[in-house]
Amino acid sequence: MPALTTTSDGFLLHGEPFRILSGALHYFRVHPDQWADRLRKARLMGLNTVETYIPWNLHQPEPGTLVLDGLLDLPRFLRLAAAEGLHVLLRPGPFICAEWDGGGLPHWLTTDPDIRLRTSDPRFTDIVDRYLDLLLPPLLPHMAASGGPVIAVQVENEYGAYGDDIAYLEHLELSLRSRGVEELLFTCDQTDGDHLKNGVLPGVLATGTFGSRVDQSLQRLREAQPEGPLMCGEFWIGWFDHWGGPHHGRDAEDAAADLDRLLSAGASVNIYMFHGGTNFGYTNGANHHHAYVPTITSYDYDAPLTESGDPGPKYHAFREVIARHAPVPDEPVPAPSPKLPPTTVRLTDRAPLLPLADRPVHATDPRSADELNQRSGYTLYRTTVPTPGAGLLHFAGGVGDRAQVFLDGAPAGVLERERYDETLPVHVPRPDAVLEVLVENMGRVNYGPRIGVPKGLLGPVTLDGTPLHGWDSHALPLDDVPVTAAFAPAETPTCAEPALHRGTFEVRTPADTFLALPGWTKGQAWVNGFHLGRYWSRGPQRTLYVPAPALRPGVNELVVLELHGTTTLDAQLTDTPDLGPEQS
Structure with a gap:
C-alpha cells in the first residue's frame, strides 16, 4: 500500500x-x-x-x-x-x-x-x-x-x-x-x-x-x-x-x-x-x-x-x-549568502575558434547537426565559392538556429531562425573564396508540435541560384573548453572574430558572484571548467550566475567564447545580478 x-x-x-x-x-x-x-x-x-x-x-x-x-x-x-x-x-x-x-x-x-x-x-x-x-x-x-x-x-x-x-x-x-x-x-x-x-x-x-x-x-x-x-x-x-x-x-x-x-x-x-x-x-x-x-x-x-x-x-x-494554515519552523529566515567583492578579470590570452574545427564530414550538401549526432553547441560548415562578385546566398529551409557567415575569414552577415532568414547578400572577394558558416544551436523547442525540429544548416545552399557543393561539416559541441585551443597573449583589446578568451583572478574565500561582460556581444562562459551558460548583449539578462562551489581559494580561470567581437579585455565579477528591467 x-x-x-x-x-x-x-x-x-x-x-x-x-x-x-x-x-x-x-x-x-x-x-x-x-x-x-x-x-x-x-x-x-x-x-x-x-x-x-x-x-x-x-x-x-x-x-x-x-x-x-x-x-x-x-x-x-x-x-x-x-x-x-x-x-x-x-x-x-x-x-x-x-x-x-x-x-x-x-x-x-x-x-x-x-x-x-x-x-x-x-x-x-x-x-x-x-x-x-x-x-x-x-x-x-x-x-x-x-x-x-x-x-x-x-x-x-x-x-x-x-x-x-x-x-x-x-x-x-x-x-x-x-x-x-x-x-x-x-x-x-x-x-x-x-x-x-x-x-x-x-x-x-x-x-x-x-x-x-x-x-x-x-x-x-x-x-x-x-x-x-x-x-x-x-x-x-x-x-x-x-x-x-x-x-x-x-x-x-x-x-x-x-x-x-x-x-x-x-x-x-x-x-x-x-x-x-x-x-x-x-x-x-x-x-x-x-x-x-x-x-x-x-x-x-x-x-x-x-x-x-x-x-x-x-x-x-x-x-x-x-x-496561517500549517506550522512553520520556529527558526529565523536565512540571510542572503555572502557575495564575492567586485572584481575585474583581465582576459589576457586568446585563441581563434574556427581553426579548432577538425574531423569534418564531407558531403555534396551540408549535413545537419542532428545528422552529425550533435545535441547542442555549434556546427561549422566550409566550402569554396568559385565566382567572385556580388551575389545572393540562399539557405534552403533556413538555419537552426543562428548562423554567422564568413568569406575568407571576414564577417559577411547573420541569419536567424526567429526572423525566418534564408537569404543573405554577399560580396565574394575572389575566385574560390572560402565560405564558412558557424551555426549556433540556441536551444531545442520544449513545448508543442515542433519538438525535434533539426539544427544546423537545414538544406542545400545556393549563390544566385547556383548550388554550392562540396561541404565539410564540423561538429563543435564545445561542452568544455577545447584542450587544443592555441591560446596566445592578446595583442590588442579588440577582437573581431570568433575566439576563446582566457584570464585568471584571485579568490580569498569562494562566494557567489555574477559575471558581467560589458563591451562583449554573444557567447559562452566557463569558470574553472564549469559551464555557466550563454550570454548575449540582446538581453534581458546582463549577468551570469557563478555559484560559489565553482570557485576555489587562490587562482581561478575564466574562459569566454565570444562569437562576434569585443572592445575590451576586461570582464567584471559583481555582487548583484542583473536580469533586466522587470515587466510584471
Whole structure:
C-alpha cells in the first residue's frame, strides 16, 4: 500500500491527514554542493515537500546509457531531501517541458521522423520502457514504500495540451507499476480548454496547473474529478524569459493572495518554482508559437528563492501565508549568502575558434547537426565559392538556429531562425573564396508540435541560384573548453572574430558572484571548467550566475567564447545580478 493515499477530499500520509505543501526545485538546475542549502531553505519557508522533474536527455545522452553522477546524482538529492525531513514528488516524464532543451526528450530520439512522440506508438513506448528499466532500479530504494522520501510519481506531463491518446497514458501507468513503483500516481494538466479532459487517466489522481483565477481553476478541476484531493500541481508564481524579451516578474503580495486562496480552499499545492536555478551549459529550451524564441540562461523565475539562493520578497510573503494554515519552523529566515567583492578579470590570452574545427564530414550538401549526432553547441560548415562578385546566398529551409557567415575569414552577415532568414547578400572577394558558416544551436523547442525540429544548416545552399557543393561539416559541441585551443597573449583589446578568451583572478574565500561582460556581444562562459551558460548583449539578462562551489581559494580561470567581437579585455565579477528591467 502506498504511503500517500487519497480520501474523498484530501490526502492521508501513513493513515494521517496530510496536506502537500510543495515547491519545485530542479536538482539539475542547481550546483550539487548547494542542494542541501536549497532544501533547508524550502523547509524553513514552511514546505513539507519538494518536487522535481527528471530530464531524460541528460540522464541518457545515448541509447542504453544512464548517467547518475555530479549534477545528475538524483539518488544523492533524494537522500539530502530525506535528511532535511522533506517528502518528494517525482516527475519523470518522459516529457517534462520545463523550458528545458527539447522538453527533456533526447535528441537521438526526437530526430527520428518515423517515431510518433508521446503516443502509444510502440517505437516510442519501447524506448521509454528501456529507459525506465535503467532509471527506476536506483530510485526504488528512495520510494516511501522502502522508507524513502518519494511519496508520489507523475505520469507524463501536461499531456492534455498535446494529445488524447489514453492508451499511451495507460501504458506509462503500467510501465511504472510493473517496475516496482507502488506510490501514488498523478497527472498534471492546465485547467483551461480540454486539457484536463484529454489528460486525465482513470484511477490516477488529476492535478491542475494555473497561476491565477484560483476559484475558477479549482472548480474546473473538481468537474473533471468529482472526488479526491484538490491540488494545484504547478502554481505559477513567476515566469521565464526569452532572449530579446522582457524580464518577467509577479508582485509578491498578488502571488501570496492567490496562494492564500488556494490553501483556504483546502487544496494542496506545488509552488512553481520555489527555486528556479540556472540553465547551465546548453540546457535551455525554446518556444515556437508564431516564431522561434529561445529561453535565457537564468531560470530565476521570480521565485521565492532567487537564482543565487537568497530569500526574496515572495519567500517572506509565502512564509506568512503558510503560517496561517500549517506550522512553520520556529527558526529565523536565512540571510542572503555572502557575495564575492567586485572584481575585474583581465582576459589576457586568446585563441581563434574556427581553426579548432577538425574531423569534418564531407558531403555534396551540408549535413545537419542532428545528422552529425550533435545535441547542442555549434556546427561549422566550409566550402569554396568559385565566382567572385556580388551575389545572393540562399539557405534552403533556413538555419537552426543562428548562423554567422564568413568569406575568407571576414564577417559577411547573420541569419536567424526567429526572423525566418534564408537569404543573405554577399560580396565574394575572389575566385574560390572560402565560405564558412558557424551555426549556433540556441536551444531545442520544449513545448508543442515542433519538438525535434533539426539544427544546423537545414538544406542545400545556393549563390544566385547556383548550388554550392562540396561541404565539410564540423561538429563543435564545445561542452568544455577545447584542450587544443592555441591560446596566445592578446595583442590588442579588440577582437573581431570568433575566439576563446582566457584570464585568471584571485579568490580569498569562494562566494557567489555574477559575471558581467560589458563591451562583449554573444557567447559562452566557463569558470574553472564549469559551464555557466550563454550570454548575449540582446538581453534581458546582463549577468551570469557563478555559484560559489565553482570557485576555489587562490587562482581561478575564466574562459569566454565570444562569437562576434569585443572592445575590451576586461570582464567584471559583481555582487548583484542583473536580469533586466522587470515587466510584471
